[in-house]
Amino acid sequence: MRAEKSPQVLFLYLACLRAGLVYHPLNTAYTARELAFFLGDATPSLVVCDETEVDLMQGLAPGVRLLTLNAGGSGTLVQDLDGCSDKFAVCQRAAGDLAALLYSSGTTGLPKGIMLTHGNLLSNARALVEAWGFTAGDCLLHALPIYHVHGLFVATGCVMLSGARMRWHKRFNARPVADQLAQCSVFMGVPTYYTRLLGLADFDRQTCGDMRLFISGSAPLLAETFDEFEARTGHCILERYGMTETNMNTSNPLLGQRKPGTVGPPLPGVDLRVVDDAGEQLARGVTGFLQVRGANVFAGYWNLPDKTFEAFSDDGYFNTGDLASIDADGYVIIAGRAGDMIISGGLNIYPRELETLIDNMPGVLESAVIGVPHPDLGEAVVAVVVATQDQQPMLESIRAALVEQLAGFKRPKHTILTESLPRNFMGKVITKQLRAKYSGLFT
Ligand code: MCA
Numbered sequence: 001m002r003a004e005k006s007p008q009v010l011f012l013y014l015a016c017l018r019a020g021l022v023y024h025p026l027n028t029a030y031t032a033r034e035l036a037f038f039l040g041d042a043t044p045s046l047v048v049c050d051e052t053e054v055d056l057m058q059g060l061a062p063g064v065r066l067l068t069l070n071a072g073g074s075g076t077l078v079q080d081l082d083g084c085s086d087k088f089a090v091c092q093r094a095a096g097d098l099a100a101l102l103y104s105s106g107t108t109g110l111p112k113g114i115m116l117t118h119g120n121l122l123s124n125a126r127a128l129v130e131a132w133g134f135t136a137g138d139c140l141l142h143a144l145p146i147y148h149v150h151g152l153f154v155a156t157g158c159v160m161l162s163g164a165r166m167r168w169h170k171r172f173n174a175r176p177v178a179d180q181l182a183q184c185s186v187f188m189g190v191p192t193y194y195t196r197l198l199g200l201a202d203f204d205r206q207t208c209g210d211m212r213l214f215i216s217g218s219a220p221l222l223a224e225t226f227d228e229f230e231a232r233t234g235h236c237i238l239e240r241y242g243m244t245e246t247n248m249n250t251s252n253p254l255l256g257q258r259k260p261g262t263v264g265p266p267l268p269g270v271d272l273r274v275v276d277d278a279g280e281q282l283a284r285g286v287t288g289f290l291q292v293r294g295a296n297v298f299a300g301y302w303n304l305p306d307k308t309f310e311a312f313s314d315d316g317y318f319n320t321g322d323l324a325s326i327d328a329d330g331y332v333i334i335a336g337r338a339g340d341m342i343i344s345g346g347l348n349i350y351p352r353e354l355e356t357l358i359d360n361m362p363g364v365l366e367s368a369v370i371g372v373p374h375p376d377l378g379e380a381v382v383a384v385v386v387a388t389q390d391q392q393p394m395l396e397s398i399r400a401a402l403v404e405q406l407a408g409f410k411r412p413k414h415t416i417l418t419e420s421l422p423r424n425f426m427g428k429v430i431t432k433q434l435r436a437k438y439s440g441l442f443t
Contacts, residue, residue: 002026002035002049002057004071005146005170008078010156012048012069013146017099017118020091021046024101025147029407036060042101042113042302048077095119095295101302102149104244105350113302114244116153123295124247125157127267132213132238133254134162134186141184143169143177143193149244150218150346155188174200182209190218190346191378194225194237208233213254217242218346219378220334226260239263241334243320245298245311250332262331270294271317272332274324279313282325287335290324291317340431342371342379349381349410351431357405358383363393368421368429369412374442382438383412386420393417414441 001024003009016023024042026035039047039061047057051068058066068075093099099118103111128134140159144151159166167184169177174196181187194216197203214229214237221239230236240251241263249272252264266272271293274282282288297318300308312318323335342349351369358367365386371379387393395415402411422433 001069001147002028002030002047002053003069004028004050005168006069006071006073007168008069008073009146012077013152013156014160017093017121018088018090020093020097022098022101025152027145027147027407029409031405031407032056032060033405034407037111038103039064041103041111051075093118095122096299098299100153102244104348105353112304112307115299115302116244116247117299119295120247120298121153121157123269124153124267125161127269127296128154128158128248128251129162131251131254131267132158132186132215134158134164136163138162138164138186138212139184140164140166140186140188141169141177141180142166142188143172144188144190145171148218149242149247150188150190153247154217154242158186172196174203178203178207181207181211184209185211186213186215187211188215188217191216191221191225192219192345192376194221194229195376198225198228198232204232205234208235211235213238215240217248219343221260222378223260241332243322245318246292246294246320247296249292249296249320252331257329259327259329259331262327262333264332265330266292266332267296270296272326273317274326275313284326284328287323287325289338290320290322290332290334292320293317340370342369342381344371344374344379344381344409345377347409354381354383354402354406354410354412357402358385358398361393361398361401363387363391364398365389366421368431368434370431370435370438372435372438372441374413377413380413380442381410382441383415384418384421384434384438385415386418414438 013023026038046065048067048069049057050070054066067077069077096117098115099121100116101113103113105111142155144155146152167180172193178197178200214235216237217240226237236258238252238258240248242248248267249270250263250266252258273291274288275291276282276288293316321338323338325333340351354369355367358364365388367383367385369383372382374380398415422430424430
C-alpha cells in the first residue's frame with residue numbers, strides 16, 4: 001500500500017486484518033529505487049497506489065495485480081466495491097499469524113522485512129490502552145503518518161480497542177494542530193511536533209483546553225522540551241520507547257512520576273533486561289545492551305532465518321541494538337544506539353545506505369554520514385566526503401544524484417568536502433569525532 005494518508009487507507013489496513021491478508025505500508029517519500037527493493041523483496045500479490053503511480057508500479061512489479069486509491073479517497077479500490085455485499089466473513093487468524101510487514105534497514109546491509117503478527121498488534125494495543133487509560137470518551141488528535149508503527153499501530157490501535165474517536169490530520173502542521181487540541185483529549189507525536197508547537201508564540205495552557213495526555217516517542221525527547229512544555233502548558237509529556245520489531249516496550253506512567261530523560265518502566269507483559277557483550281545481565285545503573293521479550297516482539301525477519309536467529313538470545317530475548325541502563329526505580333534510560341543510526345524528525349536513517357551511494361559517485365574516494373544536533377529535527381543528516389586525488393566531486397552533483405535515489409528525509413541537510421576522515425588504529429572511521437567536529441552546524 002502506497003498512498004497519501006486518508007481514512008480509506010486506514011479502512012484498507014483494517015480490511016486486511018479481517019481478511020487475513022498481510023498489510024505492507026510504504027512511505028510515500030520513497031523513490032523508485034527504494035520501492036523496487038521493497039516490491040522485489042516483499043513480493044506482494046496486490047499493490048494499491050495512487051493512480052499517478054500505476055505505470056511506475058507496473059514497471060517495478062510486472063504482472064502484479066494493481067488497484068488505485070487516490071488522495072481524495074477515489075480509485076478502483078473504492079469503485080470496485082460497488083455491487084459488493086457488505087456482509088463479510090472475518091477470516092479467523094491465530095495470534096502467531098502474520099498481520100503486517102514493515103521494513104527497517106539495520107546498521108548494515110539491505111532493509112529487512114519485519115514480520116508482525118496479529119498477537120503482536122493486539123497485545124501491544126491492549127497494554128497501551130491500559131497504560132495510558134484510553135476510554136470511549138477519548139478523542140485522539142492524529143497527525144502522524146500511517147506507514148509506521150507509531151501512527152498506524154500505536155495510535156489507531158489505542159483508539160479502536162477503546163472505542164475512542166480521532167481527529168484526523170493529513171500531516172502535522174503546528175497551527176491547525178494547536179487550534180484543534182482543545183477539542184481533543186490525547187495527542188501523540190515525535191519530539192519535532194512538540195518543538196514546533198512550542199515555536200508558536202501563543203501556545204499555552206489555554207490552547208490545550210481539556211487535553212489529558214501528550215505522548216512522545218520515536219526519537220529522544222530533550223529534557224529542555226519536556227521542561228518548556230510543562231512550563232507553558234502545565235502538562236508533562238509522557239515519553240515512551242519502542243521500535244518496529246517490538247512495537248512499544250516501555251512507557252513513563254500515566255499516574256506516577258514522568259521522568260525526563262527516561263522512557264519509563266516496561267509495559268505490562270514486556271520482559272526487559274540490560275546485558276553485557278557476553279549476554280550477562282548487568283546491575284541497575286550500568287549501561288549495556290537492551291534486550292526485550294514478550295508478546296509484543298515480532299516473529300522474525302522476512303525470508304531471513306539467519307538474521308532472525310542472530311537477533312535473538314538463546315533464551316528468546318530480542319537484541320534491540322540500543323544501549324540502555326535501568327535506574328533505581330526501574331525506569332529505562334536509553335543511552336544511545338549500538339550502530340550509527342540517525343533519527344531525524346522521528347524517522348530512522350542508516351548511514352551505510354547513503355555512504356554506499358556516495359562512495360560510488362565519480363570523484364569520491366570515501367564518505368562518512370553522520371547525525372548532528374538539529375533544533376527542529378533532533379538530528380540532521382550530514383555527509384562528509386573525501387575526493388579522489390585527480391577529481392573533485394561537485395557537491396551539487398552529489399546532491400542531485402541523491403535526489404534521484406533517496407527519499408527526501410534521508411538526504412543530507414549539509415554536504416562537506418574534507419581532506420580525510422579520522423580513523424582509529426583498526427582503520428574504522430571515528431564517527432564520534434566527526435559528530436563532535438560538526439555538532440555546531442545547525443545550532
Ligand atoms: C521531511 N523532511 C525531512 C523529514 N521529513 N527531513 C529530515 N527528517 C525528516 N523527518 C524533508 C523533506 O524530504 C523535504 O525535503 C522537507 O523536509 C520538507 O518536507 P515536508 O514533508 O514538508 O516536511 P515536514 O512536514 O516538515 O515533515 C517533518 C515531520 C515529518 C513533520 C517531522 O517527517 C513527520 O511527521 N515525522 C514523523 C515520522 C514518524 O511517524 N515516525 C515514527 C517512525 P526537501 O525540501 O529537500 O524536498 S518510528 C516508529 O514508528 C517507532 C516504532 C516508534 O517508537 O514510534
